[in-house]
Amino acid sequence: AQSVTQLDSHVSVSEGTPVLLRCNYSSSYSPSLFWYVQHPNKGLQLLLKYTSAATLVKGINGFEAEFKKSETSFHLTKPSAHMSDAAEYFCVVLNSGGYQKVTFGTGTKLQVIP
Amino acid sequence: EPEVTQTPSHQVTQMGQEVILRCVPISNHLYFYWYRQILGQKVEFLVSFYNNEISEKSEIFDDQFSVERPDGSNFTLKIRSTKLEDSAMYFCASDLAGGGETQYFGPGTRLLVL
Numbered sequence: 001a002q003s004v005t006q007l008d009s010h011v012s013v014s015e016g017t018p019v020l021l022r023c024n025y026s027s028s029y030s031p032s033l034f035w036y037v038q039h040p041n042k043g044l045q046l047l048l049k050y051t052s053a054a055t056l057v058k059g060i061n062g063f064e065a066e067f068k069k070s071e072t073s074f075h076l077t078k079p080s081a082h083m084s085d086a087a088e089y090f091c092v093v094l095n096s097g098g099y100q101k102v103t104f105g106t107g108t109k110l111q112v113i114p
Numbered sequence: 115e116p117e118v119t120q121t122p123s124h125q126v127t128q129m130g131q132e133v134i135l136r137c138v139p140i141s142n143h144l145y146f147y148w149y150r151q152i153l154g155q156k157v158e159f160l161v162s163f164y165n166n167e168i169s170e171k172s173e174i175f176d177d178q179f180s181v182e183r184p185d186g187s188n189f190t191l192k193i194r195s196t197k198l199e200d201s202a203m204y205f206c207a208s209d210l211a212g213g214g215e216t217q218y219f220g221p222g223t224r225l226l227v228l
Binding site: 036042043044045046090094102103104105106107 | 147149155156157158159205217218219220221222
Protein backbone atom coordinates (compact mmCIF):
# COMPACT_ATOMS: atom_id res chain seq x y z
CA ALA A 1 0.00 0.00 0.00
CA GLN A 2 1.11 3.53 -0.55
CA SER A 3 0.02 6.86 0.80
CA VAL A 4 0.88 10.52 0.60
CA THR A 5 0.50 13.05 3.38
CA GLN A 6 0.63 16.76 2.72
CA LEU A 7 1.01 18.21 6.15
CA ASP A 8 -0.44 21.65 5.45
CA SER A 9 -3.74 22.27 3.72
CA HIS A 10 -2.97 26.01 3.44
CA VAL A 11 0.31 27.91 3.39
CA SER A 12 0.54 31.67 3.26
CA VAL A 13 3.77 33.51 2.42
CA SER A 14 4.72 37.06 1.51
CA GLU A 15 5.90 37.78 -1.99
CA GLY A 16 9.68 37.42 -2.19
CA THR A 17 9.96 35.07 0.81
CA PRO A 18 10.78 31.35 0.67
CA VAL A 19 8.15 28.68 0.07
CA LEU A 20 8.11 25.29 1.78
CA LEU A 21 5.35 22.79 1.02
CA ARG A 22 5.71 19.55 2.92
CA CYS A 23 5.05 16.03 1.69
CA ASN A 24 5.63 12.67 3.33
CA TYR A 25 4.98 9.35 1.65
CA SER A 26 4.89 5.66 2.31
CA SER A 27 5.39 3.04 -0.33
CA SER A 28 6.16 -0.66 -0.42
CA TYR A 29 8.31 -0.20 -3.48
CA SER A 30 10.86 2.27 -4.72
CA PRO A 31 8.57 5.16 -5.47
CA SER A 32 8.51 7.78 -8.14
CA LEU A 33 7.42 11.10 -6.70
CA PHE A 34 5.95 14.15 -8.36
CA TRP A 35 4.72 17.61 -7.60
CA TYR A 36 1.86 19.01 -9.66
CA VAL A 37 0.38 22.49 -9.59
CA GLN A 38 -3.23 23.38 -10.32
CA HIS A 39 -4.20 26.99 -10.92
CA PRO A 40 -7.88 27.88 -10.47
CA ASN A 41 -10.06 26.32 -13.16
CA LYS A 42 -7.01 24.86 -14.88
CA GLY A 43 -5.66 21.35 -15.33
CA LEU A 44 -2.74 19.77 -13.58
CA GLN A 45 0.75 20.84 -14.57
CA LEU A 46 3.85 18.84 -13.73
CA LEU A 47 6.34 20.88 -11.69
CA LEU A 48 9.00 18.25 -11.14
CA LYS A 49 9.57 14.54 -10.67
CA TYR A 50 11.88 12.18 -8.84
CA THR A 51 12.52 8.80 -10.43
CA SER A 52 15.54 7.38 -8.53
CA ALA A 53 18.18 9.60 -10.08
CA ALA A 54 19.52 12.70 -8.27
CA THR A 55 17.81 13.26 -4.94
CA LEU A 56 17.63 17.03 -5.45
CA VAL A 57 15.26 17.66 -8.29
CA LYS A 58 14.86 20.98 -10.05
CA GLY A 59 11.59 21.82 -11.73
CA ILE A 60 9.95 24.65 -13.58
CA ASN A 61 9.42 28.18 -12.28
CA GLY A 62 12.29 27.96 -9.78
CA PHE A 63 10.83 25.12 -7.72
CA GLU A 64 12.88 22.25 -6.41
CA ALA A 65 12.35 19.26 -4.15
CA GLU A 66 14.63 16.94 -2.25
CA PHE A 67 13.95 13.23 -1.89
CA LYS A 68 14.97 12.07 1.60
CA LYS A 69 14.51 8.35 1.95
CA SER A 70 15.42 8.28 5.65
CA GLU A 71 12.67 10.80 6.37
CA THR A 72 10.29 9.52 3.66
CA SER A 73 9.86 13.11 2.59
CA PHE A 74 9.73 15.02 -0.66
CA HIS A 75 9.26 18.66 0.34
CA LEU A 76 8.82 21.33 -2.33
CA THR A 77 10.73 24.60 -1.99
CA LYS A 78 11.27 27.86 -3.79
CA PRO A 79 13.65 30.59 -2.62
CA SER A 80 11.40 33.52 -3.45
CA ALA A 81 7.63 33.40 -3.92
CA HIS A 82 5.97 35.20 -6.79
CA MET A 83 2.33 36.25 -6.98
CA SER A 84 1.81 33.84 -9.87
CA ASP A 85 2.76 30.92 -7.60
CA ALA A 86 -0.59 31.16 -5.83
CA ALA A 87 -2.27 27.84 -6.64
CA GLU A 88 -2.89 24.40 -5.25
CA TYR A 89 0.01 21.97 -5.14
CA PHE A 90 -0.28 18.19 -5.11
CA CYS A 91 2.35 15.69 -4.08
CA VAL A 92 1.95 12.40 -5.92
CA VAL A 93 3.49 8.97 -5.47
CA LEU A 94 3.63 6.38 -8.20
CA ASN A 95 4.01 2.73 -7.33
CA SER A 96 6.50 1.34 -9.75
CA GLY A 97 6.37 -2.14 -8.28
CA GLY A 98 3.23 -3.24 -10.01
CA TYR A 99 0.47 -1.93 -12.21
CA GLN A 100 0.51 1.79 -12.41
CA LYS A 101 -1.40 3.38 -9.60
CA VAL A 102 -1.00 6.99 -8.75
CA THR A 103 -1.86 8.31 -5.31
CA PHE A 104 -2.43 12.01 -4.85
CA GLY A 105 -1.99 13.94 -1.65
CA THR A 106 -4.84 16.11 -0.46
CA GLY A 107 -3.20 19.25 -1.77
CA THR A 108 -1.77 22.42 -0.28
CA LYS A 109 -3.22 25.79 -1.21
CA LEU A 110 -0.48 28.38 -1.47
CA GLN A 111 -1.44 31.98 -0.88
CA VAL A 112 1.07 34.69 -1.78
CA ILE A 113 0.57 38.03 -0.05
CA PRO A 114 1.79 41.16 -1.84
CA GLU B 115 5.22 20.65 -26.54
CA PRO B 116 2.88 17.69 -26.86
CA GLU B 117 -0.38 17.88 -24.94
CA VAL B 118 -3.36 15.81 -23.93
CA THR B 119 -6.67 17.35 -24.95
CA GLN B 120 -10.11 16.76 -23.49
CA THR B 121 -13.61 17.56 -24.70
CA PRO B 122 -15.90 19.02 -23.68
CA SER B 123 -14.38 21.41 -21.17
CA HIS B 124 -17.70 21.59 -19.32
CA GLN B 125 -20.75 19.35 -19.40
CA VAL B 126 -24.05 19.66 -17.61
CA THR B 127 -26.37 16.67 -17.56
CA GLN B 128 -29.47 15.39 -15.83
CA MET B 129 -29.23 12.62 -13.26
CA GLY B 130 -29.70 9.24 -14.90
CA GLN B 131 -28.36 10.34 -18.27
CA GLU B 132 -25.35 8.81 -19.95
CA VAL B 133 -22.27 10.95 -20.57
CA ILE B 134 -19.16 10.30 -22.58
CA LEU B 135 -16.01 12.24 -21.80
CA ARG B 136 -13.42 12.34 -24.53
CA CYS B 137 -9.67 12.52 -24.41
CA VAL B 138 -7.02 12.60 -27.10
CA PRO B 139 -3.78 11.33 -25.57
CA ILE B 140 -0.34 12.17 -26.88
CA SER B 141 0.06 10.22 -30.09
CA ASN B 142 2.88 7.82 -29.23
CA HIS B 143 1.79 7.16 -25.65
CA LEU B 144 0.75 3.67 -24.63
CA TYR B 145 -0.76 4.03 -21.16
CA PHE B 146 -3.94 5.93 -20.45
CA TYR B 147 -5.65 6.99 -17.26
CA TRP B 148 -8.74 8.65 -15.90
CA TYR B 149 -8.84 10.53 -12.60
CA ARG B 150 -11.51 12.62 -10.97
CA GLN B 151 -11.52 15.47 -8.49
CA ILE B 152 -14.69 16.24 -6.62
CA LEU B 153 -14.83 19.92 -5.74
CA GLY B 154 -12.70 20.62 -2.70
CA GLN B 155 -11.32 17.09 -2.51
CA LYS B 156 -8.18 15.40 -3.70
CA VAL B 157 -7.59 13.88 -7.11
CA GLU B 158 -8.62 10.21 -7.18
CA PHE B 159 -7.43 7.49 -9.51
CA LEU B 160 -10.20 5.81 -11.48
CA VAL B 161 -8.68 3.49 -14.06
CA SER B 162 -5.59 2.71 -16.11
CA PHE B 163 -5.67 1.25 -19.61
CA TYR B 164 -2.94 -0.45 -21.59
CA ASN B 165 -2.89 -2.67 -24.65
CA ASN B 166 -6.62 -2.22 -25.17
CA GLU B 167 -7.64 -3.41 -21.76
CA ILE B 168 -8.05 -2.14 -18.24
CA SER B 169 -4.88 -2.76 -16.26
CA GLU B 170 -6.10 -1.45 -12.93
CA LYS B 171 -9.17 0.22 -11.51
CA SER B 172 -10.13 1.73 -8.20
CA GLU B 173 -13.17 0.93 -6.11
CA ILE B 174 -14.80 4.07 -7.51
CA PHE B 175 -14.78 2.58 -11.00
CA ASP B 176 -17.90 0.43 -10.70
CA ASP B 177 -20.20 -1.02 -13.35
CA GLN B 178 -21.52 2.44 -14.16
CA PHE B 179 -18.17 3.34 -15.68
CA SER B 180 -16.49 2.06 -18.80
CA VAL B 181 -13.53 3.09 -20.90
CA GLU B 182 -12.77 2.59 -24.53
CA ARG B 183 -10.19 3.44 -27.14
CA PRO B 184 -12.45 3.19 -30.14
CA ASP B 185 -10.25 4.40 -32.95
CA GLY B 186 -6.63 4.40 -31.85
CA SER B 187 -6.61 8.09 -31.01
CA ASN B 188 -9.51 8.86 -28.69
CA PHE B 189 -9.80 7.50 -25.17
CA THR B 190 -13.27 7.79 -23.69
CA LEU B 191 -14.85 7.49 -20.26
CA LYS B 192 -18.54 6.63 -20.24
CA ILE B 193 -20.79 6.99 -17.24
CA ARG B 194 -23.96 5.03 -17.96
CA SER B 195 -26.44 6.54 -15.56
CA THR B 196 -25.05 9.60 -13.87
CA LYS B 197 -25.62 10.33 -10.20
CA LEU B 198 -25.37 13.63 -8.40
CA GLU B 199 -22.15 12.48 -6.75
CA ASP B 200 -20.52 12.01 -10.16
CA SER B 201 -20.21 15.78 -10.40
CA ALA B 202 -16.48 16.40 -10.52
CA MET B 203 -13.56 17.43 -12.68
CA TYR B 204 -12.40 14.46 -14.72
CA PHE B 205 -8.78 14.37 -15.84
CA CYS B 206 -7.37 12.17 -18.54
CA ALA B 207 -3.65 11.37 -18.60
CA SER B 208 -1.36 9.49 -20.92
CA ASP B 209 2.09 8.08 -20.43
CA LEU B 210 4.69 6.86 -22.88
CA ALA B 211 6.26 4.12 -20.82
CA GLY B 212 4.00 3.62 -17.82
CA GLY B 213 6.61 4.74 -15.34
CA GLY B 214 4.96 8.04 -14.63
CA GLU B 215 7.89 10.20 -15.56
CA THR B 216 6.31 10.86 -18.94
CA GLN B 217 2.74 11.16 -17.71
CA TYR B 218 0.90 14.18 -19.01
CA PHE B 219 -2.49 15.36 -17.79
CA GLY B 220 -5.22 16.95 -19.84
CA PRO B 221 -6.96 20.14 -18.75
CA GLY B 222 -9.99 18.27 -17.46
CA THR B 223 -13.72 18.14 -18.12
CA ARG B 224 -15.93 19.65 -15.48
CA LEU B 225 -19.07 17.51 -15.17
CA LEU B 226 -22.11 18.80 -13.37
CA VAL B 227 -24.99 16.40 -12.73
CA LEU B 228 -28.29 18.04 -11.84
